[in-house]
Amino acid sequence: MKDKELLTEEQMDYIREMINIGTGNAAVAFSQMLQRSVDIKIPEIYFFQASQIPPFLKDPAQPFAGVSMQMVGDIRGRLFFLVPEEQKNILTEFIEKATPGYENKGGVDIDLSVLEELGNILAGVFLVSIHDFCKLNIYHSVPELRTDMIQSLLDESIADTADGFSRIILIESEFAVVRENIRTFFLIIPTMESAKKLVNSINDARKQMYGN
Amino acid sequence: MGTKKIRVGIGEGAVAKSPGIIVAEGLGSCISLVLYDVSCGLGGMAHILLPCSSECKKTKNGVFPPYWYADSAIDALLKELQGMGALTHNIIAKMVGGARMFPVYNGTGISIGEQNVAHIRHLLKKRLIPLVSEDVGGSHGRSVEFHVHSGKLVVMAIGKESLEI
Numbered sequence: 001m002k003d004k005e006l007l008t009e010e011q012m013d014y015i016r017e018m019i020n021i022g023t024g025n026a027a028v029a030f031s032q033m034l035q036r037s038v039d040i041k042i043p044e045i046y047f048f049q050a051s052q053i054p055p056f057l058k059d060p061a062q063p064f065a066g067v068s069m070q071m072v073g074d075i076r077g078r079l080f081f082l083v084p085e086e087q088k089n090i091l092t093e094f095i096e097k098a099t100p101g102y103e104n105k106g107g108v109d110i111d112l113s114v115l116e117e118l119g120n121i122l123a124g125v126f127l128v129s130i131h132d133f134c135k136l137n138i139y140h141s142v143p144e145l146r147t148d149m150i151q152s153l154l155d156e157s158i159a160d161t162a163d164g165f166s167r168i169i170l171i172e173s174e175f176a177v178v179r180e181n182i183r184t185f186f187l188i189i190p191t192m193e194s195a196k197k198l199v200n201s202i203n204d205a206r207k208q209m210y211g212n
Numbered sequence: 213m214g215t216k217k218i219r220v221g222i223g224e225g226a227v228a229k230s231p232g233i234i235v236a237e238g239l240g241s242c243i244s245l246v247l248y249d250v251s252c253g254l255g256g257m258a259h260i261l262l263p264c265s266s267e268c269k270k271t272k273n274g275v276f277p278p279y280w281y282a283d284s285a286i287d288a289l290l291k292e293l294q295g296m297g298a299l300t301h302n303i304i305a306k307m308v309g310g311a312r313m314f315p316v317y318n319g320t321g322i323s324i325g326e327q328n329v330a331h332i333r334h335l336l337k338k339r340l341i342p343l344v345s346e347d348v349g350g351s352h353g354r355s356v357e358f359h360v361h362s363g364k365l366v367v368m369a370i371g372k373e374s375l376e377i
Contacts, residue, residue, distance in 0.1 A: 151238025152353025
């Protein structure tokens with residue numbers, strides 16, 4: 001992978017560390033929301049050029065539920081929370097069980113809003129984590145949910161990076177709730193400028209921490 | 213299914229002879245532009261991401277994939293087809309895609325999909341290539357299958373019946 005130009009191994013490790021801490025916090029929030037224990041695996045974190053993302057997801061026409069959020073503040077760009085279509089019902093069923101009086105209507109708006117909320121939680125914890133480490137203030141917009149072919153959800157954001165050479169951080173998380181494993185993807189797509197800013201902040205933060 | 217399908221990924225293009233089939237999957241704001249000459253049995257498809265390469269040419273020192281941008285994609289596709297023997301005055305176009313998947317945040321209120329559609333219409337007009345049919349806009353993803361021998365373009369979307377244009 002041609003990541004050397006923008007990110008060194010140390011910088012990637014630093015990002016992994018931030019994400020791991022964020023994931024831990026997300027599991028606590030999930031657990032409170034679902035009212036049962038939630039186990040997490042250490043997330044797999046990948047760094048990609050924008051143009052390489054669709055091949056990674058293999059089938060560009062696979063249906064996904066995607067929650068899109070805009071990043072504003074010190075870092076600008078797009079955030080995506082993606083759940084394969086077939087797994088979204090598992091999530092909404094858990095919510096149904098955890099909420100007295102709530103009726104699962106099988107994929108209508110109210111069920112799907114659960115996904116928006118999960119996207120919201122993950123975006124929140126990851127951005128707080130980046131803030132704590134890098135002293136960058138990043139906010140995100142109200143989440144928007146669509147269910148469609150994975151590539152069609154992402155291509156606007158890839159185009160937004162203007163050249164497709166911008167770096168994307170892909171976080172693949174697995175949450176285990178009771179016996180169900182829920183695989184989710186979270187994408188952080190900074191603009192080219194913001195990606196540089198993030199790298200500079202990481203370098204500054206590392207210097208403070210390790211003195212080199 | 214005797215005919216092998218050629219898959220065109222994001223920012224890629226391909227040409228085929230009859231009875232070839234060219235496929236592009238998961239188009240959102242992207243455009244699948246098809247140029248073909250039925251009489252010669254030649255056709256090509258570009259999976260276009262952005263309207264214009266002129267700004268990017270400056271920043272990327274001229275190194276950019278031609279099929280990413282509408283202007284360079286049309287030229288590249290025309291060149292390929294002409295190279296294979298297609299007659300310029302026979303070539304006609306169809307386009308699919310250009311949806312607005314999420315609300316627009318860029319301040320202009322115009323989505324990338326809409327920009328793509330408008331710019332491609334303009335470019336085709338300028339090159340005197342007739343745009344015979346299209347299925348553009350909306351807020352859903354599309355997949356397309358192009359049959360070179362008939363010029364038939366089949367558009368598929370989740371939860372909708374497939375459409376022939």
